[in-house]
Amino acid sequence: MSSSPRLRALSLYKELHRLGREYPDPSYDFHGRIRRLFQKNKDLTDPEQIEQALRLGEYIKNETLALYSLKKYRHLRQKYPLSSDSPSHS
Amino acid sequence: MRATAARLINILVPVKRCVDYAVKIRVNPQQTGIDTNVKHSMNPFDEIAVEEAVRLRERLKDAVKSIKVVTIGPPKSSETLRTALAMGADSAIHIEIPESAPAPEPLGVARALKAVVERQQGGVDLIIMGKQAIDDDMGQTGQMLAALLGSSQATFASKLDLDVEKKVAMVRTEIDGGAEELVCKLPAVVTTDLRCGHDVFSDSFTEPRYASLPNIMKAKKKPIEKLTPADIGVDLTPVLETLKVTEPPKRVGGGKVENVDELVAKLKEAGFTAVSA
Numbered sequence: 001m002s003s004s005p006r007l008r009a010l011s012l013y014k015e016l017h018r019l020g021r022e023y024p025d026p027s028y029d030f031h032g033r034i035r036r037l038f039q040k041n042k043d044l045t046d047p048e049q050i051e052q053a054l055r056l057g058e059y060i061k062n063e064t065l066a067l068y069s070l071k072k073y074r075h076l077r078q079k080y081p082l083s084s085d086s087p088s089h090s
Numbered sequence: 091m092r093a094t095a096a097r098l099i100n101i102l103v104p105v106k107r108c109v110d111y112a113v114k115i116r117v118n119p120q121q122t123g124i125d126t127n128v129k130h131s132m133n134p135f136d137e138i139a140v141e142e143a144v145r146l147r148e149r150l151k152d153a154v155k156s157i158k159v160v161t162i163g164p165p166k167s168s169e170t171l172r173t174a175l176a177m178g179a180d181s182a183i184h185i186e187i188p189e190s191a192p193a194p195e196p197l198g199v200a201r202a203l204k205a206v207v208e209r210q211q212g213g214v215d216l217i218i219m220g221k222q223a224i225d226d227d228m229g230q231t232g233q234m235l236a237a238l239l240g241s242s243q244a245t246f247a248s249k250l251d252l253d254v255e256k257k258v259a260m261v262r263t264e265i266d267g268g269a270e271e272l273v274c275k276l277p278a279v280v281t282t283d284l285r286c287g288h289d290v291f292s293d294s295f296t297e298p299r300y301a302s303l304p305n306i307m308k309a310k311k312k313p314i315e316k317l318t319p320a321d322i323g324v325d326l327t328p329v330l331e332t333l334k335v336t337e338p339p340k341r342v343g344g345g346k347v348e349n350v351d352e353l354v355a356k357l358k359e360a361g362f363t364a365v366s367a
Contacts, residue, residue: 011303011304014303015302015303018303024112065300069297069300071112072111072112072134073297075111075112076111076134076224076284077284079224080284082264082283082284082285
């Protein structure tokens, strides 16, 4: 894993772009937003600001992953209820 | 000098490329099946199986010698194998069938997996797979495989642990109204349920790890052995013939009534009669 901010930003962008392909809401312009967010910060020079921007990117990535994971889990729990989900008949 | 583990475990994880869970299923115009020109991904229960295997290795470390994944499917199934390799499997086997071939049936899959197991140098100690595939919901392959191999089985597993010294698997399985704790002699077949690490009061489940892009790139270097059903001496021709596939009848809309008298009238129309006093 290289520590160069440029390479980190590039790999983060690629990762987010790939994640965006599975976004559940087709009307949400995930790719456009990511591109604009990155473009907005392309001229940053202060290491602290760059670090902050990268952290925000990581945060968005984790939030998106959590969204996908929860959505899938909820769907599966609904379609494959566990025996403890149904009320007991005594 | 570190002693090598006296017993090493080889794990096999069969996975299936299924229609993705989020896809809206449509019956094809010929009414012979569903439209498969849609997004596919690894069966979620198989994702949990891969995750369990990788977590076993994280706990048992060198005692787990290898984690192999195997799939039976068209050329595109190799993408599913790459995902599993990116999650932590070491190598993969792809039993390739033509794109146009009918989907294999559980018995055919079980026979093929048995042949794969028998081909493995060093044997297979543990087979972890999903309890069912979300596209056909058969839930038979694991059980059939265990029967063909003559090995122990623990199905609908919600918790899995190994005692490498004693060569047993300790499994908590979901049963009606609760859970059952089993101790299975290895080799064993375990099919994974949705919840792993579950107890009555918590609601955790085994969350399959995300296959990050760097891991997917690294996975491209891991070997995938390509085989055909003929190579392993198995005929995957379906035994069952699907006559017709239709959607469930459309729900008829409900109607609203203004008052109780109207409700009674409608009930009478529908053929309900009063209960005799």
